[in-house]
Amino acid sequence: MLQRLKRLFTTQPQIQTDEHGIVPDAVPNHVAIIMDGNGRWARKRGMPRIAGHRAGMNKVKEISLAADDIGVKVLTLYAFSTENWKRPIEEVEFLMRLPEEWLAKELDTLIARNCRIRIIGEPEGLPGHTLRVVREAEEKTRANTGMILNIALNYGSRREILSAVRQIAEDVQAGRLTLDEIEDTTMDQHLLTAGLPDPDLLIRTSGEVRLSNFLLWQCAYTEFWFTEVFWPDFSRDYFFQAIRAFQGRGRRFGGLK
Ligand code: FPP
Numbered sequence: 001m002l003q004r005l006k007r008l009f010t011t012q013p014q015i016q017t018d019e020h021g022i023v024p025d026a027v028p029n030h031v032a033i034i035m036d037g038n039g040r041w042a043r044k045r046g047m048p049r050i051a052g053h054r055a056g057m058n059k060v061k062e063i064s065l066a067a068d069d070i071g072v073k074v075l076t077l078y079a080f081s082t083e084n085w086k087r088p089i090e091e092v093e094f095l096m097r098l099p100e101e102w103l104a105k106e107l108d109t110l111i112a113r114n115c116r117i118r119i120i121g122e123p124e125g126l127p128g129h130t131l132r133v134v135r136e137a138e139e140k141t142r143a144n145t146g147m148i149l150n151i152a153l154n155y156g157s158r159r160e161i162l163s164a165v166r167q168i169a170e171d172v173q174a175g176r177l178t179l180d181e182i183e184d185t186t187m188d189q190h191l192l193t194a195g196l197p198d199p200d201l202l203i204r205t206s207g208e209v210r211l212s213n214f215l216l217w218q219c220a221y222t223e224f225w226f227t228e229v230f231w232p233d234f235s236r237d238y239f240f241q242a243i244r245a246f247q248g249r250g251r252r253f254g255g256l257k
Pocket residue numbers: 035036037038039040041053056057060078079080081084095098099102151206231
């Protein structure tokens with residue numbers, strides 16, 4: 001009884017949330033998304049897989065703007081992995097046309113939003129027409145100071161790590177670095193995400209629960225959020241649901257709260 005009265009009259013500190021139930025001060029700086037389920041979304045509707053990829057592409061703007069609206073600083077999207085070349089040639093060719101199609105439609109909006117586009121992956125492996133448009137988008141948005149939209153194209157984390165290890169080994173061999181000087185930050189600086197914070201939150205759609213060679217080093221302390229929803233059905237509301245779930249987690253980074 002006494003306890004109950006005490007509780008009634010003790011004012012709890014109020015956590016301010018926005019209209020989405022999100023705490024503005026605790027928005028993840030970096031969100032990474034594995035946009036999965038395009039093929040199954042299409043199959044469920046009796047459509048070809050590529051129709052799923054186009055529907056998936058049409059979701060990228062909605063989610064990018066949602067991220068920007070709540071103050072996410074970096075949004076990294078897994079658009080094509082180094083393993084995706086194993087898919088049928090028609091599907092690969094279609095996927096390689098999507099950046100052009102998407103940027104032709106959406107680049108102006110992103111520029112108006114002060115967003116910066118960056119590509120991570122192995123550019124030399126991309127067809128010329130894809131490389132040209134993504135480089136142009138990077139160039140046009142280079143000076144923008146708003147959200148960084150980081151698109152992973154021909155990206156594979158193990159190869160990224162191997163390349164970093166080789167560069168570090170070269171520095172040691174050339175006497176620019178000693179073994180004792182190699183630290184976490186040395187790796188960070190040699191990865192394709194150099195200069196960016198590690199993802200705070202990783203979202204994967206479509207019910208698959210794995211990393212699929214995405215940001216393996218960078219996700220050491222990332223919070224994961226999985227949903228059964230296929231990427232073309234993903235929406236702002238689901239995105240905000242993921243952010244709220246993130247805000248409910250207790251992050252300890254190996255320590256004690
Ligand atoms: C995985 O779904 C999705 C991809 C390999 C491609 C993702 C690409 C987009 C969403 C469009 C990218 C847009 C831009 C702007 C570059 P899946 O095909 O593996 O689906 P499934 O597991 O159901 O077969």
